[in-house]
Amino acid sequence: MKNSTQIKGLPIISISNGQQEGKVQSLIINPEKGTVDFLTIEQEEWQDNNFAIPFKKVVGVGEYAVTIENAHAIMDLNEIPIASELVNKKIGLIDANVITRKGELIGKVSEFVVDDENGGAITALQANVKNKEVLIDAEFVLTYGKDIIVVKEETAASLRELGAKEEASTLDTAEETEELLEELSAPAINHAEEAERLQALKEKQVELLLNKKVVNDIYTNEGQLLLTKGTVLTLADIENAQLAGPSVVIDLSMNVEA
Template identity: 35%
Template structure:
């Protein structure tokens, strides 16, 4: 996790050559994705004539340097229409006002937290409630609705979701992913509500429909952990693509729920 102020000014190192090829001048934000798409290389020329590095080519962002494979990762911004478009939109985020969905003005944004290990996605924003007192807290990503040029729009209950430490962003992200995953997994209630009236359901029909829903949900997904049987033998290896054969293995060994909770 990094704040943008920790990135701007970093030396850019080509690891193939072992040399510094520039410094980070600024970053370019993609508001629709909620991520940093490009790093601008400080070369002392006008920004519209500058060179940029797509963040997909960034190998790492450490305490002392930003690393790339070689200088081929650096491109003229004039040759990347998408970068020019984002630059012209001029989404800064830092210093913009915070507005709730229902129109309450709350404060302003201090800095941006990104996950440099996950495509430089924005995972939180420093929130300054009182400019005089500099009372800084953090807005988690799942409370942000829109990154605008002049305003960041947030959910109405944002005050109850504010965090006090940057370290809490990781657990907030995990909770959000867990809630999202759980909301996708069909529950017994979901299935019953979508089935005929209770007196029309045949014995075993609910469990059959639950199995069908789980099978449909998992088809084509990838297991995110290795699943073992009760004796410790490997049933399904991590990164296995789930199909009917894999599902039947999980079903036979009573591991369907474990598979449902560990996939992407």
């Protein structure tokens, strides 16, 4: 397990040649899965930093460095539209307010914990609650948003204070919550523009994947075989992957011939 701050800034070392490929700049979070899907790379020689490593391609995260097999693990985010979409969502977690589904304010996120040996799963949030640092287990999280994390009602009774035994906590913050929600209330979504954006994203995915050859079997999130190794992607294949969900499209994008 690693805190996000323990990962940011680490050198990225290629095992095949022992060279440093850059440093970890940021962690790209998939709010639907509650995972860190990519590590973006800071490299002084690159004019822009649109490169990242899929977390599934990371060999290890140590105290000194993040290791990868070779430089082929590094990908251009512009070539993976779904990854670019995750970047644009800007889910950073740090400083996000934690509220229950009924609108009560729990606290503010100060850190989060990543299972670096299990696909980058977020296992817990560290939050500041009435000037105390507590842990919120990820199983209580309902929604990871840009500014607000929504959790289950029973979360308050399950908070674990750092450095102390688990203890119950009851919070009466109705007035603070009302002010918070007024401050963070967002304008209504323009559904037409959103639909147009999603359609453009799907068309870009088709453009990048059509007629590419699959190099590994692709499975749905439920474990069902969707595409076999060696398949040359048709429009129907790509549409089926899109229907299976964003994480499946990411997996497919990382398993086709260049």
